[in-house]
Amino acid sequence: MLRPTLRRLLPSWRRPARIVAVAFALAISAGTVLLLLPMATEGGESVDFVSALFTATSAVCVTGLVVVDTPTHWSTFGEVVILGLIQVGGLGIMTIASLLGLLVSRRLGLRLQLTAQAETKALDLGDVRRVVAGVVLVSLAFEAVTSAVLATRLATGYGYDTGRAIYHGVFHAVSAFNNAGFALYPDSLVRFATDAWVCLPIAIAVLAGGLGFPVWVEIWRHRRGRHRWSMHAKITVITTSALLAIGTLVITVAEWNNPETLGRFGVGGKLLAGFFSGVMPRTAGFNSVDVGQLESGTLLVNDVLMFIGGGSAGTAGGIKVTTFALLAFVILAEVRGEPTVHVLGRKLPATAQRQALTVALLSVGAVVAGTLVLLTLTPFRMEAVLFEVISAFGTVGLSTGITADVTTWGHLVLTVLMFLGRVGPITLASALALRERSRRYELPEERPIVG
Amino acid sequence: MLRPTLRRLLPSWRRPARIVAVAFALAISAGTVLLLLPMATEGGESVDFVSALFTATSAVCVTGLVVVDTPTHWSTFGEVVILGLIQVGGLGIMTIASLLGLLVSRRLGLRLQLTAQAETKALDLGDVRRVVAGVVLVSLAFEAVTSAVLATRLATGYGYDTGRAIYHGVFHAVSAFNNAGFALYPDSLVRFATDAWVCLPIAIAVLAGGLGFPVWVEIWRHRRGRHRWSMHAKITVITTSALLAIGTLVITVAEWNNPETLGRFGVGGKLLAGFFSGVMPRTAGFNSVDVGQLESGTLLVNDVLMFIGGGSAGTAGGIKVTTFALLAFVILAEVRGEPTVHVLGRKLPATAQRQALTVALLSVGAVVAGTLVLLTLTPFRMEAVLFEVISAFGTVGLSTGITADVTTWGHLVLTVLMFLGRVGPITLASALALRERSRRYELPEERPIVG
Numbered sequence: 001m002l003r004p005t006l007r008r009l010l011p012s013w014r015r016p017a018r019i020v021a022v023a024f025a026l027a028i029s030a031g032t033v034l035l036l037l038p039m040a041t042e043g044g045e046s047v048d049f050v051s052a053l054f055t056a057t058s059a060v061c062v063t064g065l066v067v068v069d070t071p072t073h074w075s076t077f078g079e080v081v082i083l084g085l086i087q088v089g090g091l092g093i094m095t096i097a098s099l100l101g102l103l104v105s106r107r108l109g110l111r112l113q114l115t116a117q118a119e120t121k122a123l124d125l126g127d128v129r130r131v132v133a134g135v136v137l138v139s140l141a142f143e144a145v146t147s148a149v150l151a152t153r154l155a156t157g158y159g160y161d162t163g164r165a166i167y168h169g170v171f172h173a174v175s176a177f178n179n180a181g182f183a184l185y186p187d188s189l190v191r192f193a194t195d196a197w198v199c200l201p202i203a204i205a206v207l208a209g210g211l212g213f214p215v216w217v218e219i220w221r222h223r224r225g226r227h228r229w230s231m232h233a234k235i236t237v238i239t240t241s242a243l244l245a246i247g248t249l250v251i252t253v254a255e256w257n258n259p260e261t262l263g264r265f266g267v268g269g270k271l272l273a274g275f276f277s278g279v280m281p282r283t284a285g286f287n288s289v290d291v292g293q294l295e296s297g298t299l300l301v302n303d304v305l306m307f308i309g310g311g312s313a314g315t316a317g318g319i320k321v322t323t324f325a326l327l328a329f330v331i332l333a334e335v336r337g338e339p340t341v342h343v344l345g346r347k348l349p350a351t352a353q354r355q356a357l358t359v360a361l362l363s364v365g366a367v368v369a370g371t372l373v374l375l376t377l378t379p380f381r382m383e384a385v386l387f388e389v390i391s392a393f394g395t396v397g398l399s400t401g402i403t404a405d406v407t408t409w410g411h412l413v414l415t416v417l418m419f420l421g422r423v424g425p426i427t428l429a430s431a432l433a434l435r436e437r438s439r440r441y442e443l444p445e446e447r448p449i450v451g
Numbered sequence: 452m453l454r455p456t457l458r459r460l461l462p463s464w465r466r467p468a469r470i471v472a473v474a475f476a477l478a479i480s481a482g483t484v485l486l487l488l489p490m491a492t493e494g495g496e497s498v499d500f501v502s503a504l505f506t507a508t509s510a511v512c513v514t515g516l517v518v519v520d521t522p523t524h525w526s527t528f529g530e531v532v533i534l535g536l537i538q539v540g541g542l543g544i545m546t547i548a549s550l551l552g553l554l555v556s557r558r559l560g561l562r563l564q565l566t567a568q569a570e571t572k573a574l575d576l577g578d579v580r581r582v583v584a585g586v587v588l589v590s591l592a593f594e595a596v597t598s599a600v601l602a603t604r605l606a607t608g609y610g611y612d613t614g615r616a617i618y619h620g621v622f623h624a625v626s627a628f629n630n631a632g633f634a635l636y637p638d639s640l641v642r643f644a645t646d647a648w649v650c651l652p653i654a655i656a657v658l659a660g661g662l663g664f665p666v667w668v669e670i671w672r673h674r675r676g677r678h679r680w681s682m683h684a685k686i687t688v689i690t691t692s693a694l695l696a697i698g699t700l701v702i703t704v705a706e707w708n709n710p711e712t713l714g715r716f717g718v719g720g721k722l723l724a725g726f727f728s729g730v731m732p733r734t735a736g737f738n739s740v741d742v743g744q745l746e747s748g749t750l751l752v753n754d755v756l757m758f759i760g761g762g763s764a765g766t767a768g769g770i771k772v773t774t775f776a777l778l779a780f781v782i783l784a785e786v787r788g789e790p791t792v793h794v795l796g797r798k799l800p801a802t803a804q805r806q807a808l809t810v811a812l813l814s815v816g817a818v819v820a821g822t823l824v825l826l827t828l829t830p831f832r833m834e835a836v837l838f839e840v841i842s843a844f845g846t847v848g849l850s851t852g853i854t855a856d857v858t859t860w861g862h863l864v865l866t867v868l869m870f871l872g873r874v875g876p877i878t879l880a881s882a883l884a885l886r887e888r889s890r891r892y893e894l895p896e897e898r899p900i901v902g
């Protein structure tokens with residue numbers, strides 16, 4: 001008898017949005033089972049359940065936090081499972097998020113045109129095929145090129161034999177493009193901190209994956225001459241560039257003389273590692289300097305960048321750069337006393353403003369709640385705990401080094417945060433947008449993807 | 452030649468809103484000069500300029516953070532100056548904020564009625580007189596009753612002579628009602644932690660001052676029988692009660708066995724000190740347990756409560772409970788898929804939503820920026836620095852004990868944060884509301900005060 005009341009109180013999630021959560025839960029379950037196999041570990045002994053669940057969640061949600069050292073703990077089979085989970089998670093989030101974005105813009109588009117065919121709101125098989133094909137093509141192309149450069153460099157510069165060079169090249173290329181941050185070295189990429197042939201291809205793959213598939217489609221469509229970019233693509237590219245510049249600048253300046261991080265490199269090395277450290281919070285999770293040795297201020301800047309994250313319908317996490325930018329535009333309009341919010345020459349619908357607000361503030365709530373629980377469970381400083389929680393929720397994967405030591409309950413909390421951070425913003429934003437009731441529209445409007 | 456461009460880019464603050472900033476700057480200047488006098492200190496030697504500026508700002512903005520111990524450093528003259536600044540600051544913020552609230556609701560009201568007398572938007576002298584008289588009356592009444600109870604208790608329970616009992620009673624009553632948090636004891640009120648005759652009158656005065664003058668007016672007007680409360684009063688009372696209950700519960704439970712805080716008291720003492728600690732973050736700043744010894748989780752809960760603060764147009768700081776509640780209602784409506792935001796049976800104008808968003812997010816920005824600067828300037832942990840910054844911005848006055856040691860630059864940063872936190876939200880919210888351009892209204896609407 002409680003059901004009708006409950007249904008009225010709780011959000012009535014629509015199926016298209018819920019699909020993300022279900023798909024990710026299934027992939028994580030399958031990954032957990034595979035990683036529990038004895039053959040998945042180097043020693044041939046089964047790992048405990050929570051470690052397997054944590055690792056599978058971290059891989060499928062392309063987070064990159066680890067409770068056991070990837071190369072020493074997992075066998076080659078285990079590493080390939082992780083690689084597969086990363087690829088499935090990355091392709092999955094790009095495909096589903098792109099389809100949801102298409103569905104949202106099509107429904108709202110239909111409503112604007114006031115056509116009678118409102119029944120044909122759904123996506124057909126052709127849409128799905130085109131999106132899947134596009135996502136797979138872009139992913140494989142980027143991963144192939146990045147793999148080739150990395151393998152060549154590892155073979156020629158570090159004396160890896162061909163097989164090992166290709167394996168390491170592919171693993172880190174896939175991990176980079178999917179913003180996963182898993183590495184086959186206990187120190188992540190610290191040993192390559194001053195090697196531009198390793199760091200730059202990885203940084204470029206990270207940025208490419210983090211832009212999001214819809215932006216790639218536009219870049220491809222408009223490759224000849226001048227064209228009109230969508231609000232979504234413009235915001236994503238501009239905000240990503242701005243945050244990248246700010247992050248690189250702040251981190252490089254703040255750490256310039258820190259002997260534990262940039263201080264031990266020459267000027268070229270400082271600039272390279274500073275740039276690399278500016279790219280990784282959006283939200284790749286590799287590190288070429290020891291995150292635990294960063295200045296407190298640098299950690300806070302990282303917190304902010306990790307929370308914002310990357311582009312929608314890409315492999316990056318966080319609340320997404322569009323969500324952040326929309327809120328900035330709303331504040332700017334309000335402070336300037338403008339009755340409507342204009343973004344780059346277009347009017348921003350009030351519903352998009354409310355959706356951005358909802359995604360951002362519920363995310364703040366999740367981070368605060370996660371920090372509170374983890375502070376209570378562990379003896380670590382707030383600085384480290386907040387960083388860890390934002391890293392998990394933003395599916396970033398950077399850590400000050402406490403991940404393995406936050407206790408089993410802490411691992412479960414981080415697992416939940418990784419899952420929520422991966423499927424939460426996209427599910428929430430699409431569910432909200434798909435449920436919008438008809439409203440009057442006075443002006444042509446345009447909708448960027450929120451979340 | 453830059454002026455027209457600047458004017459277009461910068462917010463065009465209207466006079467009524469700007470008055471807060473100017474009035475507070477003047478009061479702080481006068482207070483700084485008085486506290487610089489040699490006779491203001493116990494030893495008869497002039498204090499340094501930044502300490503005087505910090506103390507005057509802390510008093511006028513009713514914050515309560517101190518860089519020097521109030522009873523040992525300042526002479527009785529100095530203490531009376533501080534008391535005067537608190538009273539001026541408290542009366543000032545209540546008067547100005549109430550008048551701005553009146554102005555906002557009257558202008559918007561006129562627009563709704565579509566009368567031809569749109570020119571009579573301004574407040575007349577009668578309004579000002581009524582508000583000033585009301586604010587002074589409520590303040591003095593509360594302060595008198597609280598003083599009497601405290602003085603009686605100090606004289607009978609602690610053997611103070613009559614003069615000293617009255618002086619201490621008045622000082623702490625004024626400090627409490629104005630949510631200032633200045634105390635005449637080096638340990639704030641720790642020595643009275645289990646004395647209900649001291650703690651409860653102070654807690655009640657704090658809550659009363661923090662409700663805000665507009666709520667008191669309604670309580671007075673509707674004192675007989677049933678009546679319709681305004682949305683503003685309902686939200687303020689409900690949210691204040693809810694946050695008070697949550698804060699008390701969380702702090703009491705989290706600290707129950709902490710030997711440095713509640714652990715050393717009996718059950719009655721634990722409950723009293725827990726309740727007191729639940730009241731003080733909204734935003735009084737007294738403490739009856741050592742804040743520096745609180746659990747990390749308790750500090751974070753305090754951070755959240757201090758950031759939210761108390762009621763509008765009262766003596767409390769923070770972004771205000773209405774701002775917080777409005778955002779919660781917006782999120783609730785969005786998650787439930789409702790096209791308009793309904794609050795307690797009324798429609799919430801979109802402009803109020805945007806104003807709440809602007810106040811809250813700019814405040815988050817101020818706190819993050821302040822934390823970043825203070826982390827860079829000082830060697831303290833993020834936990835302590837974040838707490839200090841929110842305490843300053845929320846005009847709370849609680850501290851983990853680092854206030855005196857954050858260096859002179861740190862003191863200037865905190866001074867700016869106290870000033871911004873006091874005048875920022877109210878100035879911003881009124882300026883935004885007063886500048887609203889005409890919009891169509893479909894339904895009867897109602898506007899709570901934001902900020």
Ligand SMILES: [K+]
Pocket residue numbers: 062063064179180181283284285395396397
């Ligand atoms: K990641």
Ligand SMILES: [K+]
Pocket residue numbers: 513514515630631632734735736846847848
């Ligand atoms: K205070």
